[in-house]
Amino acid sequence: METLDCIAFSSSSQHHSEFSRILPELGYRPQFVSGDAWLNQRRTCSSAITLFLLGAQPYPKDAILAALTPEQRGRSLCVCSSEAEDWDADFMQRFDEFVRWPCHKAELALRLDRLRHREDGGNDPNDSHQEAALWEQFDALNMIGRSASFTATLRLIARIAGCDAPVLIEGETGTGKEMAARAIHYLGERSQFPFIPINCGALPEQLLENELFGHAKGAFTDAKSAQPGLIELANRGTLFLDEIDSLSARAQVALLRFLQTREYRPLGCAGYRTADIRVIAATNARLAQKVAQGEFREDLFFRLHILTLTMPPLRGRKEDIELLSRYMLQRFSQQYRRPEKKLRPETLQALKTYAWPGNVRELENLLQREYLLNDNAELQFSLPSSTGVAAPECEISFEAQPFNVAKSAVVRRFESDYLNWLMETTRGNISEAARRSGKERRALGKMIKKHGIDKTRFRASSTKDGA
Structure with a gap:
């Protein structure tokens, strides 16, 4: 049974008895340490992962955070009592794992297992x-x-x-x-x-x-x-x-x-x-x-x-891009009852170096469009980053302008540049633009109208490109 340090910032005997009962059921032997003693003595946690029990009594949050290195926070679970109104989300999210107590025993086991798996490097010889x-x-x-x-x-x-x-x-x-x-x-x-x-x-x-x-x-x-x-x-x-x-x-x-x-x-x-x-x-x-x-x-x-x-995000799992691309192209072949197609090696390499702000959905949309419009058995095409679409910029002169006036000008310029960039990138597709920007579709439409941007212009240009 694995030892688990439990730093108790709680005077409740009920919490002590609950965790003394539950943790052994999950395969851990709890080793309780008073929060005051831990802070005063700056004790080093001996177990691989650590449980912090926070009760209703207000202890200094800054002192707790100062006593932990970022590495220790990354292998600690913060358990906050529902009675502890002073423990806010901003504090708890400093830990990689936190949970509000009481919670399901399965949830506690899940979070502890996740920390243990992370600490072990995720390696299991029998896996x-x-x-x-x-x-x-x-x-x-x-x-x-x-x-x-x-x-x-x-x-x-x-x-x-x-x-x-x-x-x-x-x-x-x-x-x-x-x-x-x-x-x-x-x-x-x-x-x-x-x-x-x-x-x-x-x-x-x-x-x-x-x-x-x-x-x-x-x-x-x-x-x-x-x-x-x-x-x-x-x-x-x-x-x-x-x-x-x-x-x-x-x-x-x-x-x-x-x-x-x-x-x-x-x-x-x-x-x-x-x-x-x-x-x-x-x-x-x-x-x-x-x-x-x-x-x-x-x-x-x-x-x-x-x-x-x-x-x-897709940029964090680029080794999956080849497998995803092959899977999507096979699916398109079945869906549209057309011959299978594959990517040219240089195109695949370009896919792996692209940032993918729209993630897997952007990859799927791109491959679907190219599969339908390209007659070749091997697909070769340019990515959005190489089509001349630049990221939005804001170059405003602040000379002799009050703060509020300058700020309004920057916001207007940013919105206009961003929306034009977004429309060009999505070829005037409002639904896709809403998904990429994280904006609600109606709200995005109102912004486009406010800046006098003609959506059809981008659709027309995309038609010319595909011709």
Whole structure:
């Protein structure tokens, strides 16, 4: 049984007894150390990974952080009691792993195993057969990759699928967050029931409760029949909330209330109903940072932040690009009933050196376009970085300008340059531009209109290029 140092910044005897019971069940022998003693003596943690237990009593956060090296933070799990209102998200995210207590025992095991796997360097001499089986399992779910970072992500998805708790998936646009959510659903116990996805950025605030909770007949003027909400449709299955960070304050309150009670009331109904669903949320923003900035409710964040998953960007798994490209081109051949095509070696090398701001989605869109427009059996083409599209620049003279005037000029110039660059890069495709920029489609359209940018001009130029 592995020894685990437990630095207890909590006076609660209940916490001591709970962890004394739970940790041995997970294969760890707890070694408790008083937080005061640890701070005063600057004790070195003897175990490979360390557990920090934070209670309601306010201890100096700066002193705790100063006592830990970045390396130690990277192998420590911060467990914060739900009573500890003073321990905010900004503090906890300084640790690579943190969790709000009480939580599911499986969640605690998952985070400790992840730290231990990281400390061991991820090497398991008996893992080759398991790894091959893992790849085969996720290949069937169209999640393709063999790189170390992506394999670790697949392994974590498989673990998360077996824990029926809320999940927060973070990652850049185009990294496959919805595919990961679907994998969690279809590998879990709820696989025989619905998977209901919803884009929170496209959910009108005035229709929020109707979309989520449904309505009864006669609830409002046009309610000629009863309509179930998404929560009812997802009952016993999974509700996937994409772009969770775009929820308005009102929407966050409504969702929090449901997550707390699992009860909801359709519009026009007198009584409450219950729903048994698993909630998976996704965002391309740093949600903990938005909490620290007051842009997202902390209590909702902790309701969602039970199991977490971060999807790696494509530039961090470039060894997968050849496999992904081959897989996508084979799929296009089957989809369009055309001969198979492959990439020329120099084109493949260019793909591996490109930064991929749109990640796997950008790669897929690029290969699909070139497969359809190129008649050659071997594909050779230029990447967006070599088409003359420059990154947006802001060159404003600040001479004799008040701060606010200069700032407004820079913002206007930046928006105009960025939107023109975005339209040229996406060839006037608003939906793709919204995905790449992380903006809601309607909001992006308003910005384009404000700056007088003609979308059709970019579509016309792309037609000429393809001619």
